[in-house]
Amino acid sequence: MDISRTKYILRSLLLQGFWNSRKMQNVGMLFIMYPYLFKLYSAYPKFLRRAIQRNLETFNTNPAMVSFCLGAVMHQEQVLLKVQNNLDVFYEQEKEWVIVRSSIASTVASLGDRLFWSTLKPLSLVFAFTVLYLGQVYFLNDSVQVKDLSTIVLYALACAFLTYNIPVFITRYKGFTLGYEGNEDNFFGLTKINWNKLITVLKTIGQGLTLFVFIYGLYFYFAGVVVDVDVITKVILLSSFIILSVFIKKWNIPNIYLYLGSVLVFTLVALF
Amino acid sequence: MIVLTRVDNRLIHGQIVQGWLPSLDVSEVLIVSPGAAKKEFVKKMLRLSLPGGYKLAVLEAQEAKKYSEVSQEKLFIIIEDIDNLFKMLKEGFCPKVITLGNTQFSEGKKQYSQGVFLSDDEVKELKKLGIEKHISVEIRSLPNSLATKL
Amino acid sequence: MILQLIGFCALTALLELDTTYAGQLLISRPLFVGTIFGALTGNLFLGLQIGIFTELIFIDYLPIGGALPPSGNIIAAMAILMNHFFKMDIYFAFFVGIVCGQIFSFVEKFLRNKRAQMLEEIDKKLIEIKTTPGKIIFSNLALEFAAVFVFLALSVMIFGPLFSYLHQDISEKVHVAFKFAYYITPWVGLCGLLLSFSTKPKED
Structure with missing residues (x-):
């Protein structure tokens, strides 16, 4: 048909x-x-x-x-x-x-959650960050006179949108054909792709880029800052929170509670 | 060694792979489902949904109970439904904690959480476990969600 | 101003449909909503910042197996509306956004359970071909839109004037506390992002 x-x-x-x-x-x-x-x-x-x-x-x-x-x-x-x-x-x-x-x-639920929700979604965010950072370096260069930073933002958004949605729509189309033309013996085409490998590769790319964004961000944040007591206090507090955030993962406490907790603690400290 | 025993009619899915596996130290997933144990297609689908680094066994209740005793792996046992859980318990299966993740809705069952539906008889039987065998039964969908004692 | 607010609430409610009900193109992700709302209210970069911060703080919160994280769309939108229309400082606005997002997840849970209760009747009608699934889905989308819209309108009406009223009494120290918590989020979030790419469970 x-x-x-x-x-x-x-x-x-x-x-x-x-x-x-x-x-x-x-x-x-x-x-x-x-x-x-x-x-x-x-x-x-x-x-x-x-x-x-x-x-x-x-x-x-x-x-x-x-x-x-x-x-x-x-x-x-x-x-x-x-x-x-x-x-x-x-x-x-x-x-x-x-x-x-x-x-x-259930199989594609598990694969899809891993591939799209927990890999491609954050990855597209990291791509957007990378475009934002590299865009600034490229556009703010003297030789390329683009005063409008909003263009970079637009590119970053487009990048995040496309890097997520193009794979999604390819999967939607390809999956339909594979499923429709497949049968139980060839597992409806699901075995044609090495999903675990794909996820690992994407996650590794994600790790690398996030590390880049992190380090570049720190550099951006602290470049040209004169080191004084105030800055050192900030750095110590910041790093202790970063360490804490890794630590609380052990008890599966999401970051949002860390934020709410820090709001509460800081407010109490500030008030008394 | 049994790390966790869970009743989940959806077997391996997002909650398991993304929620439980990263936070548990397990090396093998044992699926207790007579239906799945019989069918090559279902076994293959289960294998596909699990990350490559984990071993997988798909067995029916009796074999699963025996397997859980002899296996050297750190086991994460996922039982298809309450009936199969009772079958295993009858065989002498005795974990410390049983986690109820998802059980299918059918006529006459009451809702206990987002995905857990139980009939009154099942609740009675499950409550008995705590008294007779010191097995605690909890309802919990993810490691970071709150566990409610039945 | 009121017309504008109504427009923004409607836009947020429309975008909210994308999170679960229609599309999942991720146009409702905070990165987009924040930036678009920022651009519309004339502060693109603040919008971008809110978007990124919201996105990062919820990076470790996965909507798996029907679990219900607070809506990033509502958080980003509320934060910007509060900041723009009620001159709320961005670190307070972000906090208010998160509170609203959290409250909304209860509303959403309620709606999902309500639908489950209606299911039996709907199933019957569908099987007897007395109605079509299209009709049911589109009326549900309309209902969801209305629910989000009303929720947002109420939140704006409560939190906005409340802040204007309290504004004078908030001590400078509290400002510092909220500000600091706000600026910690991206770093903690980046850390979470890095962990989210961890290959445990072992993929191979």
């Missing part, structure tokens, strides 16, 4: 449109599948309701990688349609449908 990828990928942007704590993205998933189900079961209305019910079950995955699931579920729907005349086989296949749907969902 010929289907328009773009249409389904655009619909998939609303996957979490009815996020709820009971069945998570179930309504969203049905929303994406809706036109497909109507098209597929147009000649078999009595199967349509069952299909809707099936597609409305609990669903949760990483939105950026949902298209792997989408493609695979569409593929499985076609398998089901083929065996609809033999009810025993149909029920058996429907169980299979559930297994395929839920295991791909």
